[in-house]
Amino acid sequence: MELEISKDFIENIEQLILNKNDDALLLLLAEEHPADIAEIIDLLNLDRATYLFKLLDSEKTAEALMEIDEDDREKILKNLSAEEIADEIDELDTDDAADIIAELPQERMTEVISEIEDKAHAKDIVELLQYEEGTAGSLMAKELIKVKESWKIPTCIKKIRSQAQEVSRVHSIYVVDNNDILIGRLSLKDLLVSKDDVDISDIYIPKVDTVNVTDDVEDVARIMQKYDLEAIPVIDDDKKLLGRITIDDIVDVIKEEAEKDYQMAAGLTDDVEADDSIFELVKARLPWLVLGLFGGLAAASIMGGFEDALLKFPELFFFTPLIAAMAGNVGVQSSAIIVQGLANDNIRGSMLNRLFKEIGLSLVNGIFLAMLIFVFGAFLNYNINISITIAISLVIVIIIASLIGTFVPLILDKKGIDPAVATGPFITTSNDIFGIFIFFFIAKIILGF
Amino acid sequence: MELEISKDFIENIEQLILNKNDDALLLLLAEEHPADIAEIIDLLNLDRATYLFKLLDSEKTAEALMEIDEDDREKILKNLSAEEIADEIDELDTDDAADIIAELPQERMTEVISEIEDKAHAKDIVELLQYEEGTAGSLMAKELIKVKESWKIPTCIKKIRSQAQEVSRVHSIYVVDNNDILIGRLSLKDLLVSKDDVDISDIYIPKVDTVNVTDDVEDVARIMQKYDLEAIPVIDDDKKLLGRITIDDIVDVIKEEAEKDYQMAAGLTDDVEADDSIFELVKARLPWLVLGLFGGLAAASIMGGFEDALLKFPELFFFTPLIAAMAGNVGVQSSAIIVQGLANDNIRGSMLNRLFKEIGLSLVNGIFLAMLIFVFGAFLNYNINISITIAISLVIVIIIASLIGTFVPLILDKKGIDPAVATGPFITTSNDIFGIFIFFFIAKIILGF
Numbered sequence: 052m053e054l055e056i057s058k059d060f061i062e063n064i065e066q067l068i069l070n071k072n073d074d075a076l077l078l079l080l081a082e083e084h085p086a087d088i089a090e091i092i093d094l095l096n097l098d099r100a101t102y103l104f105k106l107l108d109s110e111k112t113a114e115a116l117m118e119i120d121e122d123d124r125e126k127i128l129k130n131l132s133a134e135e136i137a138d139e140i141d142e143l144d145t146d147d148a149a150d151i152i153a154e155l156p157q158e159r160m161t162e163v164i165s166e167i168e169d170k171a172h173a174k175d176i177v178e179l180l181q182y183e184e185g186t187a188g189s190l191m192a193k194e195l196i197k198v199k200e201s202w203k204i205p206t207c208i209k210k211i212r213s214q215a216q217e218v219s220r221v222h223s224i225y226v227v228d229n230n231d232i233l234i235g236r237l238s239l240k241d242l243l244v245s246k247d248d249v250d251i252s253d254i255y256i257p258k259v260d261t262v263n264v265t266d267d268v269e270d271v272a273r274i275m276q277k278y279d280l281e282a283i284p285v286i287d288d289d290k291k292l293l294g295r296i297t298i299d300d301i302v303d304v305i306k307e308e309a310e311k312d313y314q315m316a317a318g319l320t321d322d323v324e325a326d327d328s329i330f331e332l333v334k335a336r337l338p339w340l341v342l343g344l345f346g347g348l349a350a351a352s353i354m355g356g357f358e359d360a361l362l363k364f365p366e367l368f369f370f371t372p373l374i375a376a377m378a379g380n381v382g383v384q385s386s387a388i389i390v391q392g393l394a395n396d397n398i399r400g401s402m403l404n405r406l407f408k409e410i411g412l413s414l415v416n417g418i419f420l421a422m423l424i425f426v427f428g429a430f431l432n433y434n435i436n437i438s439i440t441i442a443i444s445l446v447i448v449i450i451i452a453s454l455i456g457t458f459v460p461l462i463l464d465k466k467g468i469d470p471a472v473a474t475g476p477f478i479t480t481s482n483d484i485f486g487i488f489i490f491f492f493i494a495k496i497i498l499g500f
Numbered sequence: 501m502e503l504e505i506s507k508d509f510i511e512n513i514e515q516l517i518l519n520k521n522d523d524a525l526l527l528l529l530a531e532e533h534p535a536d537i538a539e540i541i542d543l544l545n546l547d548r549a550t551y552l553f554k555l556l557d558s559e560k561t562a563e564a565l566m567e568i569d570e571d572d573r574e575k576i577l578k579n580l581s582a583e584e585i586a587d588e589i590d591e592l593d594t595d596d597a598a599d600i601i602a603e604l605p606q607e608r609m610t611e612v613i614s615e616i617e618d619k620a621h622a623k624d625i626v627e628l629l630q631y632e633e634g635t636a637g638s639l640m641a642k643e644l645i646k647v648k649e650s651w652k653i654p655t656c657i658k659k660i661r662s663q664a665q666e667v668s669r670v671h672s673i674y675v676v677d678n679n680d681i682l683i684g685r686l687s688l689k690d691l692l693v694s695k696d697d698v699d700i701s702d703i704y705i706p707k708v709d710t711v712n713v714t715d716d717v718e719d720v721a722r723i724m725q726k727y728d729l730e731a732i733p734v735i736d737d738d739k740k741l742l743g744r745i746t747i748d749d750i751v752d753v754i755k756e757e758a759e760k761d762y763q764m765a766a767g768l769t770d771d772v773e774a775d776d777s778i779f780e781l782v783k784a785r786l787p788w789l790v791l792g793l794f795g796g797l798a799a800a801s802i803m804g805g806f807e808d809a810l811l812k813f814p815e816l817f818f819f820t821p822l823i824a825a826m827a828g829n830v831g832v833q834s835s836a837i838i839v840q841g842l843a844n845d846n847i848r849g850s851m852l853n854r855l856f857k858e859i860g861l862s863l864v865n866g867i868f869l870a871m872l873i874f875v876f877g878a879f880l881n882y883n884i885n886i887s888i889t890i891a892i893s894l895v896i897v898i899i900i901a902s903l904i905g906t907f908v909p910l911i912l913d914k915k916g917i918d919p920a921v922a923t924g925p926f927i928t929t930s931n932d933i934f935g936i937f938i939f940f941f942i943a944k945i946i947l948g949f
Contacts, residue, residue, distance in 0.1 A: 082707075084727055086726045086727055086728070093848070094848070118726075120846070220730065258531075276751065277535045277567075278533055278535050279535070279748050281669065281730065281747070281748065298730070298747055298748070298751070299728050299730065299747070301751075302725065302747070302750075302751055302754060305751060305754065305755055306754055306755070306758055309755055309758030309759055309762070310758055310840055312762060313758065313761060313762035313765060313836060313840065314836060314840070316762060316765065316766060316836075317765060317832050317833055317835075317836030317837075317923075318829055318832060318833050319833055319836060319837070323837060324837070324840075324841060324844075324846055325837050325838060325841040325846070325847050325854070326841075326846065326847075326848060326849065329857060329860050329861050329864065332837075332861050333861060333864050333865060336830075336833050336861075336865060337864075337865050337868060339829065339833075340826065340829055340830065340833075340865055340869060341868075341869065341872070343825050343826055343829045344822065344826065344869050344872055344873075346822075346825060347819070347821060347822020347823070347825050347826065348822065348876055350818075350821045350822060350825075351815070351818040351819050351821070351822060352818075354817070354818040354821075355814075355815075355818050358814060361810060361811075361814050361817075362810075362811070365804075365807060365810050366800070366804075368803065368810075368817040368818075368820075369799075369800040369801075369803040369804050369817075370796070370800050371817075371820065371821055372796060372799045372800070372803075372820055372821055372824045372932060372936060373793065373795075373796025373797065373799060373800060374796070375821045375824065375825065376792050376795060376796050376799075376824065376828075376928065376929070376932055377789065377792055377793065377796065379825075379828070379928070380767055380788065380789055380792045380925055380928070381785075381789065383766050383767060383924070384766055384767050384768055384785050384788075384789075386766075387762060387763060387765075387766030387768060388766075388768070388772060388773070388774050388781075389774060391759055391762065391763070391773075392773060392774040392775075395773075397569070397773055397774070397775065398774050398775075399542075399543070399775060400775065405774070408778060411778050412778050412781050412782060412785075415778065415782050415786075416782060416785060416786050416789055419786060419790075420789060420790065420793050423790070423793055424793075427797055474766075475832070476829055479825065479828070479829070480825070483821060483825055487821060
């Protein structure tokens with residue numbers, strides 16, 4: 052059912068734009084979903100994208116605007132007048148509208164808001180702009196369906212009908228008192244199933260999950276997932292109903308959160324995409340590479356300190372990358388398990404249990420790998436003491452690397468720091484250094500250089 | 501609004517179970533959400549969990565069963581009779597019911613199905629069990645609301661009311677012909693807004709997004725996200741309406757997919773959690789560590805082949821871990837960007853453009869890092885030729901590592917292989933080996949040993 056956007060299709064559109072054949076363009080795109088329009092706009096150059104954008108109905112382009120890549124959106128909006136932007140804003144729900152407006156420069160922001168025709172809509176958007184990013188307030192929409200406890204069913208149905216025109220998805224009907232204090236909900240299903248002569252006070256459900264407007268969006272996501280909610284009302288400290296968060300906004304939060312953990316583990320400081328500019332990509336990638344470089348310089352210094360062993364035991368130097376790599380791999384594995392566990396809230400049991408478990412696990416893995424080292428050493432006629440040194444070091448390095456990978460994120464989390472910073476380059480670099488130091492230290496004891 | 505499950509609370513429950521104080525337990529847990537019940541059960545030992553499970557109403561425990569950790573669920577189900585399990589199943593929607601039954605051993609599965617009281621429910625579950633894991637069929641529920649095109653509005657409302665009793669969330673009303681072929685949909689909102697005297701044929705929307713029962717769940721997730729759908733009907737090749745997938749099931753798919761990419765990048769072969777057994781954790785972690793070990797052995801062999809340089813240029817060996825680490829870091833960064841880009845379907849532009857961009861990016865990063873090497877070398881009075889060797893090697897290694905990190909996942913994806921396998925240990929290990937080889941090769945040319 053999805054539109055396949057072929058090269059031919061785009062070329063056709065480009066040709067129609069070139070010929071200013073507006074009727075054909077409108078006909079061609081009449082049935083397309085805004086998400087597909089957004090994809091087409093992403094593939095056109097700026098001038099053509101702007102042309103198409105101005106040509107199409109704002110009902111269609113407004114939704115498309117939400118789906119376009121942020122960089123492209125900024126450029127297109129620069130080409131539109133404040134009035135044209137306000138037309139788009141008029142078509143959007145308040146949460147999406149506020150997101151778009153928040154991306155504008157301050158001056159243009161005021162101008163666009165003043166051009167919005169529906170003044171109630173403008174007022175709602177201004178309210179939403181005040182909430183701090185990352186809070187429930189920044190994610191909620193003002194559109195919702197609410198009925199007053201004091202209403203009778205016929206009034207209720209009439210009011211719901213008029214409110215439903217504004218709300219793209221109904222989900223729940225909230226019940227408030229005369230001061231807009233949330234006291235319960237009506238499920239749509241109950242409304243469908245109930246007979247017409249029933250009173251609201253008889254059918255409303257007083258138990259309703261809520262979040263506070265200042266709650267963290269990640270907590271909102273966790274609660275909505277845990278209780279399988281498709282929408283949740285947002286209230287203030289007085290329980291006044293302020294807005295509503297729906298699951299489609301939460302899907303983005305969940306996805307971004309999971310992706311962010313991976314990005315940090317991969318040594319990317321920003322949320323970069325393959326199509327970002329080289330400058331943005333450098334900014335996201337270079338800092339962690341510099342950290343890795345300093346780690347490598349530290350490793351070089353450590354090895355330089357053991358230069359005496361170079362002549363008698365060159366194999367030690369050949370095996371250093373192996374030790375470093377294993378320390379890094381083990382650390383990354385352990386930290387990934389902990390970071391995902393913390394994100395999913397399923398890290399249970401005491402620190403002491405975890406300590407024993409990690410040591411047990413590392414012993415199993417380490418001893419298996421140490422045996423492979425012996426086989427390899429026998430095969431290549433290594434000095435048995437060299438094999439013993441490498442094998443023992445490997446087991447100890449694996450144990451220490453897994454403990455660092457496990458407990459550094461756990462401790463950061465306890466201190467309220469995002470544990471994901473401790474994955475990736477941080478863990479590989481520090482484990483490299485520890486690993487190499489331990490390796491040479493043990494070698495010095497066993498081989499006595 | 502979330503229940504805080506304190507240690508005291510659990511101890512209280514344990515005490516009540518010990519005293520077989522059923523009334524107090526039922527009273528204490530009467531108002532709790534099934535998700536909270538699940539959390540409590542996860543924290544009890546098996547005997548107590550089973551006791552509580554049998555005590556509580558199956559309406560509550562059935563939903564809780566879905567939320568319990570899979571391992572715990574298996575153990576609890578072992579302690580229940582087929583009839584008791586069937587009671588739970590009777591309370592669940594068909595998709596959840598099929599998931600639970602699919603986890604049972606074959607023999608018990610048949611037994612439980614025969615004990616299900618609602619035979620239509622049992623038949624639906626048996627149908628769902630036939631669909632292959634990972635397809636739309638395996639994710640859909642049979643519960644949905646459908647009306648026939650030929651019905652008049654009063655029949656429609658009556659039928660919807662009776663169907664709505666069975667469906668936990670309404671979302672859309674599907675319109676079918678007399679052969680159950682999907683021909684359109686009614687939005688609930690339209691139903692709310694429409695007057696009572698309107699005909700179905702006048703208000704149904706013939707355009708409806710669908711997925712085929714054999715479609716991959718990841719494609720279903722992509723379509724539902726792209727078009728912002730909260731539910732999508734599932735049809736067969738004849739367009740017969742078979743079931744419905746809702747966004748809450750898709751949330752899990754999206755999350756698991758993002759987490760899986762990270763796990764593969766971290767060198768974990770299975771979806772393991774911190775609380776899994778040591779055996780499961782070893783199984784997930786050891787294979788990639790063995791790969792890393794072989795990589796390290798290969799690196800050792802390469803370095804052994806350049807043993808002649810050991811005396812004259814020991815610094816080369818001290819800097820090998822740095823080169824290997826940088827190659828690994830750069831490869832992981834590049835592959836993470838590509839894998840996330842492919843997952844989000846935003847990798848655009850030609851391969852050639854991407855090639856130039858990666859080279860440009862790597863030159864910027866590489867030259868900056870090379871300058872740091874010079875500064876460090878000057879500081880420690882390194883032979884200038886050594887600094888030049890390290891610097892040039894670093895730039896070349898960064899370019900090659902970023903190209904491997906970029907193009908290996910892209911090529912795998914083109915060949916229909918999950919690109920995530922090329923992140924993590926695979927990329928770090930191969931980049932280590934390439935990096936070390938290139939480093940010594942360049943050193944041999946510049947330093948001439």
